[in-house]
Amino acid sequence: MRISGRTATFCSVNKKMRDRSYSSSGEEEPLIRNQNKIISYGAQENCPSGGSTSINADPVILASSESQLPKGKYVLETVEHGSLNVISAKFESLDYDICENHLLLEEERTKGYKFIVKKNFARWFIFLLIGMLTALIACVIDITIEELSHIKYKSLKNYVDRCISENCLYIPYLIWVISNMIPVAIGSLLVAYVEPIAAGSGIPQVKCYLNGVKMPRVVRIKTLVVKVIGVISSVVGGLAVGKEGPMIHSGAVVAAGISQGKSSTFRRDLRIFKYFREDHEKRDFVSGGAAAGVAAAFGAPVGGVLFSLEEGASFWNQSLTWRIFFASIISTFTLNVVLSSYHGHPGDLSYAGLLNFGKFENISYDFFELPIFVIMGAIGGLLGSLFNHINYKLTVFRMRNIHARWMKVMEAVMVAAFSATLGFGMMYFLNDCKPLGQDPTSNPIQMYCGDGEYNAVAAIWFQTPEASVRSLFHDPPGSHKAVSVVVFFIFYFLLSCWTYGLSVSSGLFIPSLLTGAAWGRLVGSGMASILPSSGWVDPGKYALVGAAAQLGGVVRMTISLTVILIEATGNITFGLPLMLTLIMAKWTGDFFNEGIYDIHIQLSGVPLLPWEPPPLSYNMYASEVMSHPVVTLNTVESVRRIVHVLKSETFNGFPVVDPQGDVKMCQTFRGMILRSQLIVLLKNKIFNESAEIWNCKQPSIKMFRDEYPRYLTIQEVDVTEEEMKFTVDLRPFMNPSPYTVQHSASLPRVFRLFRALGLRHLAVVNDTNEVTGIVTRKDLARYRVWRHRGRMGLEHLAISEKI
Amino acid sequence: MSVILFYYQLYVIFRCSQDKIINGVESCKNRLECFASSTSNFTQCAIRHARPIRLCERCVGYYMDVLKAHEDILKAHDEGGHACKMELVNLDRLQVIEGAFNYVHNLWQRGQCNSCFVANDNGTLTPQLSNITTKFQQLYSDTQNCFNTFYNVTSKKYDPAICANCTDKYCSLNKYYEALKADTGEGIVCMDIVDAMNSTRTKWSKVLGCHIPEPKAEILLIISVVLTSIAPVIFYVAAKRYSGKAESRLLKQRRLSLQFNGPSASGS
Numbered sequence A: 001m002r003i004s005g006r007t008a009t010f011c012s013v014n015k016k017m018r019d020r021s022y023s024s025s026g027e028e029e030p031l032i033r034n035q036n037k038i039i040s041y042g043a044q045e046n047c048p049s050g051g052s053t054s055i056n057a058d059p060v061i062l063a064s065s066e067s068q069l070p071k072g073k074y075v076l077e078t079v080e081h082g083s084l085n086v087i088s089a090k091f092e093s094l095d096y097d098i099c100e101n102h103l104l105l106e107e108e109r110t111k112g113y114k115f116i117v118k119k120n121f122a123r124w125f126i127f128l129l130i131g132m133l134t135a136l137i138a139c140v141i142d143i144t145i146e147e148l149s150h151i152k153y154k155s156l157k158n159y160v161d162r163c164i165s166e167n168c169l170y171i172p173y174l175i176w177v178i179s180n181m182i183p184v185a186i187g188s189l190l191v192a193y194v195e196p197i198a199a200g201s202g203i204p205q206v207k208c209y210l211n212g213v214k215m216p217r218v219v220r221i222k223t224l225v226v227k228v229i230g231v232i233s234s235v236v237g238g239l240a241v242g243k244e245g246p247m248i249h250s251g252a253v254v255a256a257g258i259s260q261g262k263s264s265t266f267r268r269d270l271r272i273f274k275y276f277r278e279d280h281e282k283r284d285f286v287s288g289g290a291a292a293g294v295a296a297a298f299g300a301p302v303g304g305v306l307f308s309l310e311e312g313a314s315f316w317n318q319s320l321t322w323r324i325f326f327a328s329i330i331s332t333f334t335l336n337v338v339l340s341s342y343h344g345h346p347g348d349l350s351y352a353g354l355l356n357f358g359k360f361e362n363i364s365y366d367f368f369e370l371p372i373f374v375i376m377g378a379i380g381g382l383l384g385s386l387f388n389h390i391n392y393k394l395t396v397f398r399m400r401n402i403h404a405r406w407m408k409v410m411e412a413v414m415v416a417a418f419s420a421t422l423g424f425g426m427m428y429f430l431n432d433c434k435p436l437g438q439d440p441t442s443n444p445i446q447m448y449c450g451d452g453e454y455n456a457v458a459a460i461w462f463q464t465p466e467a468s469v470r471s472l473f474h475d476p477p478g479s480h481k482a483v484s485v486v487v488f489f490i491f492y493f494l495l496s497c498w499t500y501g502l503s504v505s506s507g508l509f510i511p512s513l514l515t516g517a518a519w520g521r522l523v524g525s526g527m528a529s530i531l532p533s534s535g536w537v538d539p540g541k542y543a544l545v546g547a548a549a550q551l552g553g554v555v556r557m558t559i560s561l562t563v564i565l566i567e568a569t570g571n572i573t574f575g576l577p578l579m580l581t582l583i584m585a586k587w588t589g590d591f592f593n594e595g596i597y598d599i600h601i602q603l604s605g606v607p608l609l610p611w612e613p614p615p616l617s618y619n620m621y622a623s624e625v626m627s628h629p630v631v632t633l634n635t636v637e638s639v640r641r642i643v644h645v646l647k648s649e650t651f652n653g654f655p656v657v658d659p660q661g662d663v664k665m666c667q668t669f670r671g672m673i674l675r676s677q678l679i680v681l682l683k684n685k686i687f688n689e690s691a692e693i694w695n696c697k698q699p700s701i702k703m704f705r706d707e708y709p710r711y712l713t714i715q716e717v718d719v720t721e722e723e724m725k726f727t728v729d730l731r732p733f734m735n736p737s738p739y740t741v742q743h744s745a746s747l748p749r750v751f752r753l754f755r756a757l758g759l760r761h762l763a764v765v766n767d768t769n770e771v772t773g774i775v776t777r778k779d780l781a782r783y784r785v786w787r788h789r790g791r792m793g794l795e796h797l798a799i800s801e802k803i
Numbered sequence B: 001m002s003v004i005l006f007y008y009q010l011y012v013i014f015r016c017s018q019d020k021i022i023n024g025v026e027s028c029k030n031r032l033e034c035f036a037s038s039t040s041n042f043t044q045c046a047i048r049h050a051r052p053i054r055l056c057e058r059c060v061g062y063y064m065d066v067l068k069a070h071e072d073i074l075k076a077h078d079e080g081g082h083a084c085k086m087e088l089v090n091l092d093r094l095q096v097i098e099g100a101f102n103y104v105h106n107l108w109q110r111g112q113c114n115s116c117f118v119a120n121d122n123g124t125l126t127p128q129l130s131n132i133t134t135k136f137q138q139l140y141s142d143t144q145n146c147f148n149t150f151y152n153v154t155s156k157k158y159d160p161a162i163c164a165n166c167t168d169k170y171c172s173l174n175k176y177y178e179a180l181k182a183d184t185g186e187g188i189v190c191m192d193i194v195d196a197m198n199s200t201r202t203k204w205s206k207v208l209g210c211h212i213p214e215p216k217a218e219i220l221l222i223i224s225v226v227l228t229s230i231a232p233v234i235f236y237v238a239a240k241r242y243s244g245k246a247e248s249r250l251l252k253q254r255r256l257s258l259q260f261n262g263p264s265a266s267g268s
Helices: A002-018 A025-037 A041-046 A059-063 A102-110 A113-166 A170-194 A203-211 A221-236 A244-260 A279-298 A301-312 A318-342 A367-401 A405-429 A456-461 A465-474 A482-499 A509-530 A539-555 A559-569 A575-592 A596-603 A639-648 A675-683 A688-695 A701-707 A747-757 A777-781 B002-022 B028-048 B055-075 B084-088 B096-110 B131-149 B162-184 B191-207 B219-242 B256-267
Strands: A074-080 A086-088 A433-435 A453-455 A636-638 A653-657 A669-674 A727-729 A740-742 A761-765 A771-776 A783-788 A791-796 A798-800 B117-119 B125-129 B247-251
Touching: A074 A798, A086 B247, A102 A701, A113 A170, A113 A221, A113 A244, A113 A279, A113 A318, A170 A221, A170 A405, A170 B219, A203 A244, A203 A279, A203 A301, A203 A596, A221 A244, A244 A279, A244 A509, A279 A301, A279 A318, A279 A559, A301 A318, A301 A559, A367 A482, A367 A509, A367 A539, A367 A575, A367 A596, A367 B219, A405 A456, A405 A482, A405 B219, A453 A456, A453 B191, A456 A465, A456 A482, A465 A509, A465 A539, A482 A509, A509 A539, A539 A559, A539 A575, A539 A596, A559 A575, A636 A639, A639 A675, A639 A727, A653 A675, A653 A771, A669 A675, A669 A761, A675 A701, A688 A727, A740 A747, A747 A761, A747 A777, A771 A777, A777 A783, B028 B055, B028 B084, B028 B096, B055 B084, B055 B096, B055 B125, B055 B191, B125 B131, B131 B162, B131 B191, B162 B191
Parallel strands: A086 A798, A740 A761
Antiparallel strands: A074 B247, A433 A453, A636 A727, A653 A669, A761 A771, A783 A791, A798 B247, B117 B125
16 A cells, blocks of 8 residues: 555656756655665664664565565566677676775875876886787787797698698698697687686777776786687687787786786785776776787787777877877887897888788779779678678577587587688689799698699688788789689688687687688779779779778778778878778668677677767656665664675665664765775774774775775675674765765766766765665666667666676 | 990900909999990890799809999099099989899899809809709709600600600609708799799690699598588587576666556555
């Protein structure tokens, strides 16, 4: 009875709240009355029999009377894995907002401007280190891959050459299959069993991290090791993958590691850079690391900065740009120093072999070619969205049916074996013989060609995918038969689509570029055969445009991809065609689906916040957006209650309110305290009753900083029964001035405040400064705009337990 | 006319070399003349031996002349003690001398011609063919001789017996070349050798028709290919068939509206 009555009152209020002119304090009375539904553990202490709530009950169960499930946290529905419209509850936010408590102010007082200068200097120094170390890791990856692939393909070539005449082709075939399977098995075992987050390119994970989502284990040193070994083994294992994405992830890990001056994995604390031990600072370094990774992967420092800006960072400022650019340049420079001496040109930093995709000599284009580039861009968008769709279906299948780790390893190994089979089949059936004279290939294989000829298909397959891209860009016209390029394109497209999402470290850039270069070259040679007398048709040029279109269609990047390709080919005049192509590819692709990284982010249920709030949402108010019954703590709270709240709730931030004598009385909002802070307090036993013990130690901000970034869980904190009766004064530790919004604030307003400041908790208060709710990342991320075939709309996502 | 021209050239060459001996200090004009004639000699020689490429072997003398003449220009002084370099080089934007020299030098370098010859201890070129080259030429001429013995001049056709009889010679040439390539590394074999080998191979396969490899079905190969291709299909079907349902429960969201709608639905 009581319940239905309340519903009626609130509904009427809701109706009024639609009209903004009504939002005077008088209209909010029912909302204030509703305060007694807020589950306040503090209230029960003073008034054990107050209301219908009881201390041990789950707050949500209380709200919904008798619950249907053993644990009232769930609704009856379940969702199958691989759903796009679900957010996983396991993802937490990072704390970008600095907690301005008394401890921080105290620390601030002890520091002078000298400290600021020192900190700024240290920041530059760290960016220098990030650039250098990222480049060195990239060198290790580069050189190892090159050496191992050289050995592999050299010996394979010898076997093929010998076995053609001796009729034992199954031997090189099996050797190829096994030499694919063994490295991939090693890499896949590492990824599946040691560090699953090292799977894939790592770009989506870094993007989520930089958006403010705590991706578990994404920037750990273990991840870095697995990533580096994993990418070496998958490229050497002949999969249709590249090393670029993993290099970007490696850069991010390096940045996060160096900036902290300690490693939890090795239990080493160098006692330096302590002032950078917070999410906010770490985020900036990770942006720089990702940029340095791109710079090292493609030799594209500007592209790195722009990549970090476009695809990575969600927070950006001017001085950061300059530092990130510094890290990128240092990274490219270090890489060039090492690689030029590796290639036998020590000290020659402008050595052309350092350009990733080789220098395009005198590439030129005419005005009338621009429409062709635009059309190619559209084709790239179509192919890219097809790629994304197939890969999406495949990923859903994998999420639903391939759970066991051994199955993931098995799948990867089978794809590796199949890649060898595909290559071998193409070499066997496509007798594309070219005379050896001009020798563009390092391991020419004769197969069934006459003496003095080599098999052009084998030449593409018997090298790393990156080298294949280079040959498609630069091989003279007529190096490949059209048929073999067509077959190669079709199969490589499908193979790379199949490969992405396996449990191996793998980048997507190179396979997409290779697929695109193949069809681009086809377009070029097709036009050359239609217009034989025209001098402007250069297959290499069209291969480049095709590669850009394909990659743009898959990942939907624009500015950074343009610049990366300009830098990796050392040709700035070709910027306009590349840009037109990429814009067209993005628009065409976006018509059908989203970029591959976004699809994967959505599938894994990460609550990523986009740049802009959903459109047409001014009629949604904070009171609808927020999570409603809020668990609050009193300014002086009993240990028993804190422990209980921490154990029974999954929240990470708790509003601190004035203790109330009476249930009906106001709970004025005083501040916000984080779970991690409470745990540190409990661990260090900062209790009022034992003040004489800890007071001499002077609790400082250092106590909290030392625990960062891995806090204990509440189960790991030891609190004795006697201590349960003690109390804690939260006031010196809480954030006394957290950001709040009025409950009548609109969704865009809430969103912008939350997004721009990178908040984790945003308290919603009413006119008398009482907490009515709290807005967290998931509350905002569950509004998602969808776009499909020119239509768009807003969908509400469900929140699931775990994916 | 051409005879006169030829003798004139001979005279110039003669004078070039004579000048060096007779007079240490010579006019820069003469040195320029020397460089001009040596460059033109090399160019003529190079073009004459463009197909089949014998550029390195036949033109090495001219090439060394060019090198010497160029070096003279850079080092020598005229009677007045002026450096010829100052009078001839770097005075105009056409840069004829350097341009011509670069053309000659690049042509030589791109052909990897140095590797055909023995180098002095200090790395300078000598016109003496290296052992590798002579050995290769020996094998090459053996093979060519063998080919020629089976050439029927009247019908202008090769005797089909050529394949059986020359295989040994051809194979030893082939093997030597492969070993050479393996030793020196890719791309630094002298162009004469590379071209000789390429043309011989093409002749062997295309003109003589001795080696036309045919894809042969190997039963072991087919079995292993089929197995690796079927394995993923079986794997996916099995995964689909036997994997449990992957589901996760949805969490109840704490919404203000649910506070009122939820209980009224379940409570009343």
